[in-house]
Amino acid sequence: MSLRIKPGETLEWSVVDDSGDLTGTTIESAVSFGDFYYQLTVTEVDLSIGSYTISATSTEYFPPGRLNCDLKYTVSGTVTYSDTFSVYVDKRVTK
Amino acid sequence: MITITDSNSPQRTVQIDASGRPANTVAIAALVAAGALTIQSESRARRVRNAANAAILAASMTDGEVDWLGDGLVMKDSTATGAGSCTDDLSVDGLIPAIEMTPKHFGWSESLSKSAQTSAIQRMVTYTNTINAGYAAANNDAPGPIVDFGGKTYDVNGPFTFTSPGIDLRASGAEFRQNVDEPLIKIQPSTMVDTPDASNINDDILQNVWIDGFYLRGAFTDPLTSAAIQISMCKHVHVGDRMKYNGFRRGLDIRGCKEPIYIGANNMFSNNSVTGDTGDGGGEMIVIQAQEVWSTSTQKTANDPDTEGKYWSYPNKVSIRAHEMRNGNDAMATAILIRACDGLDVIGAHMVSFNDYMIVVDQQSSKTPCTNMTFDTCFFDGAGPTDGIVEFRDPSFGAVDYRVKVRFNNCKFNGAQDPDALDDVGVAGTGLARLLLINSPNVEECHVTACEFDKCVGTSWVEVLQGYGSFILRGNQFTCTSGNKPTQFIKINGASQATMFKEIVIESNTFRTDDGLQSSMPTYPIWVTGAVNKVVVNGNVSKNGTGTINASFDGFVRTTSLSAGTVVGGRWRGGNLNPDQPLSGSESAAYSDASGNSVSKGTVYWTLSDGRLEMDFGVMGNMDVSTLTGTDEFRVDLPGSFAQTSLVDSGDGTVRFRTMNVPPTAGTLIAPNIPAGAAYINFIKYNHDGSESMVLVSDIKATTDIMSMSMRARLG
Numbered sequence: 001m002s003l004r005i006k007p008g009e010t011l012e013w014s015v016v017d018d019s020g021d022l023t024g025t026t027i028e029s030a031v032s033f034g035d036f037y038y039q040l041t042v043t044e045v046d047l048s049i050g051s052y053t054i055s056a057t058s059t060e061y062f063p064p065g066r067l068n069c070d071l072k073y074t075v076s077g078t079v080t081y082s083d084t085f086s087v088y089v090d091k092r093v094t095k
Numbered sequence: 096m097i098t099i100t101d102s103n104s105p106q107r108t109v110q111i112d113a114s115g116r117p118a119n120t121v122a123i124a125a126l127v128a129a130g131a132l133t134i135q136s137e138s139r140a141r142r143v144r145n146a147a148n149a150a151i152l153a154a155s156m157t158d159g160e161v162d163w164l165g166d167g168l169v170m171k172d173s174t175a176t177g178a179g180s181c182t183d184d185l186s187v188d189g190l191i192p193a194i195e196m197t198p199k200h201f202g203w204s205e206s207l208s209k210s211a212q213t214s215a216i217q218r219m220v221t222y223t224n225t226i227n228a229g230y231a232a233a234n235n236d237a238p239g240p241i242v243d244f245g246g247k248t249y250d251v252n253g254p255f256t257f258t259s260p261g262i263d264l265r266a267s268g269a270e271f272r273q274n275v276d277e278p279l280i281k282i283q284p285s286t287m288v289d290t291p292d293a294s295n296i297n298d299d300i301l302q303n304v305w306i307d308g309f310y311l312r313g314a315f316t317d318p319l320t321s322a323a324i325q326i327s328m329c330k331h332v333h334v335g336d337r338m339k340y341n342g343f344r345r346g347l348d349i350r351g352c353k354e355p356i357y358i359g360a361n362n363m364f365s366n367n368s369v370t371g372d373t374g375d376g377g378g379e380m381i382v383i384q385a386q387e388v389w390s391t392s393t394q395k396t397a398n399d400p401d402t403e404g405k406y407w408s409y410p411n412k413v414s415i416r417a418h419e420m421r422n423g424n425d426a427m428a429t430a431i432l433i434r435a436c437d438g439l440d441v442i443g444a445h446m447v448s449f450n451d452y453m454i455v456v457d458q459q460s461s462k463t464p465c466t467n468m469t470f471d472t473c474f475f476d477g478a479g480p481t482d483g484i485v486e487f488r489d490p491s492f493g494a495v496d497y498r499v500k501v502r503f504n505n506c507k508f509n510g511a512q513d514p515d516a517l518d519d520v521g522v523a524g525t526g527l528a529r530l531l532l533i534n535s536p537n538v539e540e541c542h543v544t545a546c547e548f549d550k551c552v553g554t555s556w557v558e559v560l561q562g563y564g565s566f567i568l569r570g571n572q573f574t575c576t577s578g579n580k581p582t583q584f585i586k587i588n589g590a591s592q593a594t595m596f597k598e599i600v601i602e603s604n605t606f607r608t609d610d611g612l613q614s615s616m617p618t619y620p621i622w623v624t625g626a627v628n629k630v631v632v633n634g635n636v637s638k639n640g641t642g643t644i645n646a647s648f649d650g651f652v653r654t655t656s657l658s659a660g661t662v663v664g665g666r667w668r669g670g671n672l673n674p675d676q677p678l679s680g681s682e683s684a685a686y687s688d689a690s691g692n693s694v695s696k697g698t699v700y701w702t703l704s705d706g707r708l709e710m711d712f713g714v715m716g717n718m719d720v721s722t723l724t725g726t727d728e729f730r731v732d733l734p735g736s737f738a739q740t741s742l743v744d745s746g747d748g749t750v751r752f753r754t755m756n757v758p759p760t761a762g763t764l765i766a767p768n769i770p771a772g773a774a775y776i777n778f779i780k781y782n783h784d785g786s787e788s789m790v791l792v793s794d795i796k797a798t799t800d801i802m803s804m805s806m807r808a809r810l811g
Contacts, residue, residue, distance in 0.1 A: 003101060003109050012102040019096070054099070071097070071111075082097060082111050 003069075003085070006092040007062045011040070017050030026074040029054050031067040031087055038062070040069075064091045196223070197243050205247060213251040224259040224285075244269035244309070253279035254325075258287075260301055266308035268337075273313040276321050278348070280311070283327040291328050291351075291388040293406050299388070300330050300353055307335025307359075313342040322348035327386055328408060329353075336360040336416075344378030344427065351386025354412035354438070363420045365427045378427040379455075380420050385409035385435035385463045404462030404496060409435035414442075421447035426480050429455045435463035441470045448479025452486035456499055458537060461490075464497030466539075471504045477511035477527045477551070484508050484527065487535040489561065498539035498563055503546055510551025510579065526552030526579075532560070536594035539564040548584070549574040549609075555586035555622075562596030572605045577615040580608075583622040590625030590656065599630045606637040626659040 005011055025047060029040040038056065045051040067089060071082040101107035196219060203215035223242055244266040252275045257264070262282055273279050284291065284301045291299040304326060311323040322345040326332055329352045336359035340346040346363045349356060363380040385407045389395040400406035413436055420430045428451035433439065435458070446453045453475050458465050475484040485508075487499060508530040530551050533541060541562070548556050548571060556573065559566060573584040584606055589595045601621060608615040620637060623630050 003099065003107050005101075010103055014100045014102050015097060016100075017097045050097075053102070085099075085109050085111050 002088055004088045004090055005059055005062065006090050007064070008060050008092060011054075011056035011059050013054040014045075015050075015052050015054060017052075019050060022047040022050050022073070024075055027052060028072040028074070029069065031062075031069045033063060033065060033067045036063050036067070059089075062089045064089045196240050197245060198247075198249070203249075205250075209250045209252065212249060216249065216251050216255055220255045220257060223262070224257060241265055248272065253277050254281045255279065256281040256283065257304075258283060258285040258301070261303045262301075263305045264307070264309070265305075266310075268308060268310055270310040270312055273311075278321045278323065278325040279313065279343075280306070280309075280324045281327070282306075282325070282329055282332075284329075287327055291386070291408070292390045293388040293394065294390050300328050302329070302331050304329045304332045305335070306333070306338070308337045310339040311341070311343065311346075321345060322382070324348065325350065327351055328388075330356075332356045334358045334361065338362065340364065340380070345382060346380040348382045348384075349410055349413065350382075350384055351388070351408035352410045352413075353408075356410055356413040358413070358415045358418070360417040360419075363418060363430075365422045379429040379432040380427055381415065381418075381431045383410050383413055383431070383433050383436045383439065385459050401460045401462055401492070404460075407435070407460060407463050409437060409459075409463045411436060412438040414440050415444060417443040417445075419445050421445075422449060422479060426450040429453060431455075432457065433465055433468065434459035435465060436468065437464050437466050439468040441468075442472055444470075444473045445476065446474070447476040448481055450480040450482065452483040452532070453477075453481060454485040455488055456486070456501065456535070457488040458490040458492075458495070458497075458499060458535065461492045461495040462497070464499075466497060466500040468499075468501040469504065470502070470506055473503075473506045474509070475506060475530075476509045477530075479511075481511065481527055483529040483532055483553075484510075485531045486529075487533045487538050487541070489534050490537065495537050498537045499535060500540040501538075502540075502542045502544070504544050506546045508546060508548045508551075508556075510549065510553065510556070528553045529555060529558050531557045533558070533562055533566065534560040536561045536563055538562045538566070538596070541565075542567045542569070543571060544569050546571045547574070548572070550576075550579055551581065552579045554582040555584075555588075556581050557585045559585075559587050559596065559599065560589075560591070561594050562599075563594060564596060565598045565600070566596045567600045567602070568604055569600065569602045570604065572607065573620070574607050574609050575615060575617065576608060576610045577612060580615050581617050583617050583619050585621045587621070587623045587627055587630055588625055589627045589659075595627050597628050599627065601630070601632045601635060603634045604636075606635065623662050624656050627662070628659075630662045632662065 003013070027042045027044075029042055031038050031040065041055045041057070043053045043055065045053060065088075067087045068084050069087050070084045073080045073082075097111040099109050099111070198215055198219055201215045201219040201222065203212055203219075205212075207215070219242065223240055241263045242265065244264070246267045246269055248270045250272050252273050253271075254277045257280070264280070271279055282301065282304050284299050286292065286299045306324065313323060321343070323340045323343040324334070324346070325348040326334075327348075327350040332349070332352050332355075334347060334357070338359070338361040340361070340363045342365065344365075346365075347358065347361070349358075358381070365378070365380070386409075387395075387400050388406055388408045389398075394406075398406060415431070418430075418441075426449055429449055430444075430446040430453045431441065433454075433456045454470070456465050456468075477484060485503075510527040510530055530548050530553070531543070538561070542565075543557075544567075557568065568585065575581060575584075585601060587599055606616070606620040616637070620635070621632060
């Protein structure tokens with residue numbers, strides 16, 4: 001299974017990172033494809049156990065197709081990224 | 096692992112393998128805050144795989160510092176040995192592997208003395224061995240370090256001994272200058288210090304060795320006898336395409352390694368600037384040999400590997416590709432010395448100028464094979480002081496468990512008629528003695544196919560003195576000129592050795608001269624002498640110049656002192672049937688004829704096996720029997736049907752072969768009492784109307800019942 005969404009749907013992802021304590025880490029995320037770039041909102045839940053959420057204010061104008069997405073971690077100027085993963089945007093039928 | 100789940104549709108989820116990066120980031124940041132690490136770029140930090148190990152690395156340093164090099168962590172050592180050194184610090188398992196190390200991080204500088212440069216490189220070697228061992232023990236899924244020497248010149252003396260798995264040595268033309276008699280680079284398991292364990296050889300073998308881009312240069316002041324690179328008891332060995340060797344007596348020494356062993360398009364060049372040193376006849380560019388293996392010193396003392404074969408580890412599946420191997424003004428003896436291997440393919444190699452044989456097969460032990468070897472599309476260029484091209488050396492041991500098997504396909508054996516012709520060959524030569532010499536009683540199989548032999552000044556281009564199984568020369572071309580006319584192209588000489596090939600086949604070869612002169616051709620293409628088992632000569636062609644069939648050999652095969660065995664001639668073109676010296680009457684040993692019947696003398700047979708007699712028979716019609724005497728016997732055997740025939744003495748110095756146009760019957764013609772002084776046997780056809788005519792091609796072909804025919808000459 002992959003992450004899929006249709007334009008206009010509510011995007012709210014729950015994230016669990018089992019690699020360890022992420023306290024003090026700034027986490028950012030975005031989706032993009034071509035000229036399209038959309039900054040997602042990351043909200044801490046409990047970083048000591050690697051738990052946080054990712055959401056979008058609106059997905060109304062997400063272009064159908066495959067968007068690229070990753071996670072950026074920053075701690076005191078040290079930066080790492082996750083692997084890039086895909087978010088599939090399906091065409092909606094019902095208006 | 097990062098798991099992302101759609102809160103509104105939980106079935107939508109994805110997992111990302113982030114290799115612990117988020118938490119690593121936290122740990123690395125802590126190291127940075129504590130001053131243990133300096134992050135030089137974001138991209139480098141991205142690839143840190145294990146911050147916990149990074150912390151261990153940082154904490155383990157007591158007299159040095161942790162730094163970034165390329166994409167990995169490295170330690171910069173400020174103490175060479177003892178407490179505080181990298182070696183001492185790194186006695187911790189599970190260290191993070193460093194990536195892309197260079198000698199500079201171990202204190203090396205081009206401006207240092209030879210001794211100081213050597214020490215720096217040794218520190219790096221020690222560090223590599225230690226960190227690789229730690230990596231192997233605790234972190235098998237992580238990459239090992241790359242040792243990158245770049246393109247610098249290193250004035251150092253080896254040996255630099257790498258003993259850990261996953262050796263990856265890279266350079267971009269880095270030049271190493273050495274003047275001690277040691278291997279410059281040695282790669283071997285740490286157990287080699289004592290003895291590899293014979294009870295389980297594979298456990299001791301060092302895996303994954305990669306070397307590429309080196310220019311190894313030795314012998315600035317003294318000729319060396321050691322190898323530039325010595326690789327022992329390793330497997331998965333890759334010596335890259337971009338290697339150059341110069342000035343060593345031995346270039347690459349492969350000992351007891353296991354599959355696969357790949358030696359890329361190396362450039363091997365031997366040159367010594369010492370005045371007057373024109374080579375001592377020693378040294379090889381590549382040596383492939385076995386390694387003794389022992390579990391204990393007691394075992395080593397008590398056992399002989401030659402009687403206990405399990406104490407040998409021999410290389411298998413060795414690939415050598417497109418080598419350029421040549422000598423300057425100090426010639427090595429041999430390009431490739433094969434002492435033990437099971438599986439060797441040499442493709443596209445070019446070898447020039449050696450002062451012994453270029454390829455030597457010298458079996459190391461009766462318990463080690465030299466088998467499954469193939470040379471394909473190689474150019475053996477005999478310029479300079481080269482003695483010969485290929486030699487199978489007599490190993491001087493008796494009963495063997497393994498024998499020698501080798502094939503040569505599409506190779507060029509160039510005897511270098513003018514051995515000094517090449518500008519870059521520094522040592523003058525006198526021409527090659529032989530192109531192929533087989534003098535081992537253990538050669539089970541030697542097949543030479545579609546090869547070219549030319550420009551050799553030796554008297555016998557191919558010489559067989561001993562053998563065991565089969566020697567086959569098929570579809571090759573031998574080309575001589577007036578300047579390099581051999582006495583014979585091929586000499587099968589069983590005169591002095593006890594063991595000879597069971598069968599020798601010389602088939603479908605072309606013997607020719609490229610200057611178009613009959614005088615440039617040898618008197619006999621093939622000479623068989625002494626004790627042989629069976630020599631079959633079939634379907635060969637001799638050409639004078641580029642076109643016409645050369646029918647002017649005195650004899651295609653010369654046989655002298657044939658004391659045992661048979662020589663069987665099949666269809667052939669060019670030359671006359673002439674057993675040069677039929678066996679003398681004093682010889683009385685019992686031999687077998689072609690059918691296995693006991694005969695009183697050695698015998699030479701010419702067998703025309705398929706009835707296609709056109710040219711062959713026509714030529715034989717001019718057979719020289721001048722050496723036969725009045726009591727000799729000339730036979731024409733007709734195993735198949737043939738017209739009723741007889742041989743008659745014409746009384747005019749010829750023997751006539753008479754055939755009548757009557758219903759064919761099988762039979763044997765015997766022409767006793769060949770007239771003294773008869774020069775030829777002429778095949779004359781007596782027709783039923785009393786007229787006579789020469790036997791021509793058309794006449795024979797008209798006798799459709801001919802299925803086979805053999806002729807032999809012997810003394811009665």
